[in-house]
Amino acid sequence: MSTQTLVPQPRSPLLAQVEALSGQKVYRCVQCAKCTAGCPSAPDMDFPPRRVLRALQLGMDKELLACSAIWTCLYCRTCSVRCPMEIDVDKVLEAVRLIAVAQKQPSPQRRVQQFHQVFLRYLRGGRQFDLGLGASFGIATRRPWANMDLFLALVNKGRMAFLPPKASGAAEVRAIIQRVKEAEAASARSGPSAPANKPTTSGQAAHGH
Amino acid sequence: MATKSFAYYPGCSLHHGLAREYDVSARRVSEALGVELKEIEGWTCCGATSVHLSSRLLAASLPARNLDLARKMGLPVAIACAQCFSRHRFAAHELEDASMRGKVSQALGAPAPAGVEVKHLLQILDGIQIYAKKPLDGLKVASYYGCLLVRPAEVTGFGDEENPQIMDRILASVGAQPLDWGLKTACCGAGMGLPRKDMIIRLTGRILKQAKAEGADCVAVACPMCHYNLDSYQKAIGDLDLPVLYFTQLLGLALGISPFELRLEKHLTDTGPLLRSRGLA
Numbered sequence: 399m400s401t402q403t404l405v406p407q408p409r410s411p412l413l414a415q416v417e418a419l420s421g422q423k424v425y426r427c428v429q430c431a432k433c434t435a436g437c438p439s440a441p442d443m444d445f446p447p448r449r450v451l452r453a454l455q456l457g458m459d460k461e462l463l464a465c466s467a468i469w470t471c472l473y474c475r476t477c478s479v480r481c482p483m484e485i486d487v488d489k490v491l492e493a494v495r496l497i498a499v500a501q502k503q504p505s506p507q508r509r510v511q512q513f514h515q516v517f518l519r520y521l522r523g524g525r526q527f528d529l530g531l532g533a534s535f536g537i538a539t540r541r542p543w544a545n546m547d548l549f550l551a552l553v554n555k556g557r558m559a560f561l562p563p564k565a566s567g568a569a570e571v572r573a574i575i576q577r578v579k580e581a582e583a584a585s586a587r588s589g590p591s592a593p594a595n596k597p598t599t600s601g602q603a604a605h606g607h
Numbered sequence: 608m609a610t611k612s613f614a615y616y617p618g619c620s621l622h623h624g625l626a627r628e629y630d631v632s633a634r635r636v637s638e639a640l641g642v643e644l645k646e647i648e649g650w651t652c653c654g655a656t657s658v659h660l661s662s663r664l665l666a667a668s669l670p671a672r673n674l675d676l677a678r679k680m681g682l683p684v685a686i687a688c689a690q691c692f693s694r695h696r697f698a699a700h701e702l703e704d705a706s707m708r709g710k711v712s713q714a715l716g717a718p719a720p721a722g723v724e725v726k727h728l729l730q731i732l733d734g735i736q737i738y739a740k741k742p743l744d745g746l747k748v749a750s751y752y753g754c755l756l757v758r759p760a761e762v763t764g765f766g767d768e769e770n771p772q773i774m775d776r777i778l779a780s781v782g783a784q785p786l787d788w789g790l791k792t793a794c795c796g797a798g799m800g801l802p803r804k805d806m807i808i809r810l811t812g813r814i815l816k817q818a819k820a821e822g823a824d825c826v827a828v829a830c831p832m833c834h835y836n837l838d839s840y841q842k843a844i845g846d847l848d849l850p851v852l853y854f855t856q857l858l859g860l861a862l863g864i865s866p867f868e869l870r871l872e873k874h875l876t877d878t879g880p881l882l883r884s885r886g887l888a
Contacts, residue, residue: 438796439806470803472794472797473656473659473660474758474797476754476758476793476794478759479759486759492660496660496661507802509803510802512802513801514660514661518658521658521669525622526655527619528624528625535802545800552875555872555874557625558625559623563619563623566648566649567651570651571652571669571672573716574665574668574669574672574714574715577716578668578714581664
């Protein structure tokens with residue numbers, strides 16, 4: 399994937415939000431690029447890790463919140479282990495992604511986003527259901543046959559359960575999800591420390607829940 | 608034999624998903640080694656990566672619910688899945704912070720538990736004397752740890768983040784010859800199998816080819832996601848035929864448990880030739 403050109407922007411809120419959420423000091427980065435060198439996803443990234451840090455320093459908020467890298471990052475933490483400045487780089491990318499998710503930014507990695515959305519939907523059953531997850535993903539992405547060969551091989555081996563699991567705690571899980579949503583919406587309304595409700599540089603109003 | 612008891616959290620993949628054979632072999636081997644795994648009744652999903660990357664509070668609250676069930680059992684938690692282990696261990700870590708514990712308590716509608724110990728099965732079996740009935744004499748094993756078991760070490764407690772030893776040590780104790788190789792903790796691509804199969808094939812191809820070049824007879828794993836990724840795409844990568852086994856299955860073989868009981872026929876990459884060459888099938 400070709401990388402983005404780095405262009406300095408006027409001072410913007412994302413850097414402060416990311417530092418608050420991640421607990422990392424983005425300006426400590428000396429741009430040595432050990433993170434990118436060890437990153438398994440780097441070939442698939444528009445902003446490889448070093449560039450995410452630099453783009454934050456330059457205030458490229460709009461580009462970062464819409465970038466592909468936060469969705470192809472595997473959160474394997476190799477970057478953080480190897481950073482000579484002891485920055486937890488994965489937490490920086492995680493923070494950008496959490497902010498993008500809270501702002502309901504569309505992902506350029508649409509299928510990755512759809513996968514996680516389907517997973518979260520099935521979470522409401524209390525326990526995950528592989529067949530349901532795979533089928534729903536196939537329908538959501540309109541490619542129901544894309545993984546048929548593997549699916550059939552797993553069925554053949556008796557590894558694919560056909561009935562959804564029973565979970566006695568499902569109602570409790572739904573209640574927890576609900577209370578978390580309410581707590582996050584409340585903190586987004588009240589606190590300046592809450593990243594979710596700040597307007598973005600793109601001028602898009604943040605979503606209340 | 609002294610019995611150690613744990614509150615066992617199987618997780619979705621092991622309990623009713625693609626990694627049933629990990630659950631079966633983990634229970635079987637634990638039993639043989641005097642480790643009692645009492646399943647946590649009413650456990651629910653840890654939320655995995657999807658929750659971790661959408662809400663920090665929910666990511667702590669879902670495992671916290673399970674930790675509370677374990678607290679009521681009065682036992683430390685045992686987990687075999689690397690993903691579930693990572694999520695529960697992270698939650699336990701975050702619950703040490705009073706303000707986070709307050710928020711999680713609110714989400715749970717009950718006081719969040721503090722101080723519940725979470726251990727991976729590898730950490731539990733490490734140090735237990737294992738008497739191998741059928742030692743894995745010289746079997747060249749590439750121990751593959753992946754990411755979630757080892758990083759970050761201050762949360763997982765697995766020691767060296769680039770060259771962990773625990774699985775190598777356990778497998779060597781039953782006669783296997785663990786390889787000293789470079790991609791033990793390289794990422795397999797995790798849950799990207801459905802949305803970005805191309806990434807999985809690139810990443811697992813690199814890992815498997817390296818293991819094979821080092822002379823591995825098989826790869827040992829301790830994670831359902833790693834297993835799925837390394838085992839399922841070998842034809843797409845190009846006929847590697849390198850069996851990928853759960854470390855519990857290898858331990859089981861050494862303990863004299865039959866390959867069928869350990870569900871060795873469930874993998875997509877055939878384990879038959881390996882077993883026959885060892886006189887085990």
